[in-house]
Amino acid sequence: MPRPGPGAARPRRPGDRAGAARPATPLPGVDLDTGLPRVDVVALYPGADEALLRAAAETGAAGLVLAAPGTGNTAPRVAREVARLTGAGVPVLVCSRVPSGPAVPLYGGGGGVDLARAGAVFAGDLSPWQARLLLSVALAATRLGAARAVSGWLDG
Numbered sequence: 001m002p003r004p005g006p007g008a009a010r011p012r013r014p015g016d017r018a019g020a021a022r023p024a025t026p027l028p029g030v031d032l033d034t035g036l037p038r039v040d041v042v043a044l045y046p047g048a049d050e051a052l053l054r055a056a057a058e059t060g061a062a063g064l065v066l067a068a069p070g071t072g073n074t075a076p077r078v079a080r081e082v083a084r085l086t087g088a089g090v091p092v093l094v095c096s097r098v099p100s101g102p103a104v105p106l107y108g109g110g111g112g113v114d115l116a117r118a119g120a121v122f123a124g125d126l127s128p129w130q131a132r133l134l135l136s137v138a139l140a141a142t143r144l145g146a147a148r149a150v151s152g153w154l155d156g
Contacts, residue, residue, distance in 0.1 A: 037062035037139040041128045043097065044068045050081035053092075063091045063135045066120070067128040068112075072096055072103035076110035079118050086119030093135055094120045095128040124154055 040056040044066055056064055064085065068074055072094040082092050094115055096103040102125040105112030116122065123131040 036133075036136040039063040039065060039132045039136045039139070041065045041067055041132050044074045044078065048075065048078060050077050053078065053081045053085065057085055057088075057090050061090070062139050063093070065093045065095060065123075065128050065131045065135060066115075067097040068094055068103060068115075069097060071101065071106050072112040072115060072122060073107055074110050074115065076114065079110050079114035082115055082120050083118035091135060091139070092118075092120040093123045093131045095123045095126055095131045097128065101125070121154070126154075 038061050040061040040063075042052045042056060042064055046069070053064060053066075066072070066074070066078075066082075086092055092115075094103045094112065103112070103122045104124075105116040105122055108114055112122065123134070126134065
């Protein structure tokens with residue numbers, strides 16, 4: 001089944017009524033009364049350091065999404081922090097913050113290759129906001145480990 005890209009989550013179909021509410025369909029294992037786990041989006045840029053990643057995790061984020069330049073690049077110190085976080089059980093997804101094109105591990109020296117080695121999962125063509133919701137639901141719904149579940153969902 002194809003994943004939604006940067007556009008609408010579902011295209012409109014003939015007969016759709018604008019603004020028509022549908023009953024909520026519960027996700028297995030997700031208790032919507034308690035809310036979804038907090039997942040923070042951290043914007044990366046040339047010169048960014050690990051401080052915002054560390055602050056997000058220390059203040060209760062259950063997972064992080066990195067909105068990275070280009071195909072998903074950063075500095076070596078950010079990659080080292082990602083390794084520390086994933087080692088501590090905090091899943092990290094990497095997305096591109098550019099309008100189109102996937103996040104893929106291409107470069108070393110703090111780039112995507114180092115993030116992948118550090119345990120980050122690349123979210124392909126998902127926007128940071130789509131990836132944030134995916135990771136939050138994965139954290140709520142799975143006992144396999146969120147990073148492994150998200151990898152399976154993105155690959156499948």
